[in-house]
Amino acid sequence: MRMNKRAVSPLIATVLLIAFAVALGAIVMSWGKDYVEETQDTVTTKSSQARICTLDTSIKVHKLGGKPSFCVTEPTDPSAEKTITFILDNRGDVIDDIKVAVIGDIDVYNNQSVLGATVDLDEATTKKITLKAPSTEKIGSIEQVIITPKIQVEGASEGIYCAQAQIELDRSESTC
Numbered sequence: 001m002r003m004n005k006r007a008v009s010p011l012i013a014t015v016l017l018i019a020f021a022v023a024l025g026a027i028v029m030s031w032g033k034d035y036v037e038e039t040q041d042t043v044t045t046k047s048s049q050a051r052i053c054t055l056d057t058s059i060k061v062h063k064l065g066g067k068p069s070f071c072v073t074e075p076t077d078p079s080a081e082k083t084i085t086f087i088l089d090n091r092g093d094v095i096d097d098i099k100v101a102v103i104g105d106i107d108v109y110n111n112q113s114v115l116g117a118t119v120d121l122d123e124a125t126t127k128k129i130t131l132k133a134p135s136t137e138k139i140g141s142i143e144q145v146i147i148t149p150k151i152q153v154e155g156a157s158e159g160i161y162c163a164q165a166q167i168e169l170d171r172s173e174s175t176c
Helices: 010-056
Strands: 059-061 070-073 082-090 097-104 108-111 125-133 142-151 167-170
Touching: 010 142, 059 142, 059 167, 070 142, 082 097, 082 142, 097 125
Parallel strands: none
Antiparallel strands: 059 082, 070 082, 082 125, 097 108, 097 142, 142 167
């Protein structure tokens, strides 16, 4: 008994394997190119933001008589709000806003917008800022205040906070 077996010739099989390998390589190279370009764009944006925050953003608390003009007032009534006042010098580019974190011995309070949507801290300007902190019942006694500037960066839909330029003020530095 003789069976008729028909198979693909070795030449055609080789051509099919090569075509499959080339098509698979093209797909992988296309995906790899998109991935590399996307990663490059992300790295470029982040390094640009870091450069701006490091080199172009500089805030300092103004000093009067060698001491920082920073005052924390805590009323005797524990349910009353506390007041934090400081004079801020902008020695860099325009600052869109600042975030103030108030660290108490019980909890932390983050104020996401201090200057407001319509007020900027322009280049080479000084501004006195007073804000209210939560009561002693909520955060306890104020231990530290951290001020972080927010700037607008090209390519970012919202401004970014520059942690590299933040200022930390201890309660012991309060001048009132």
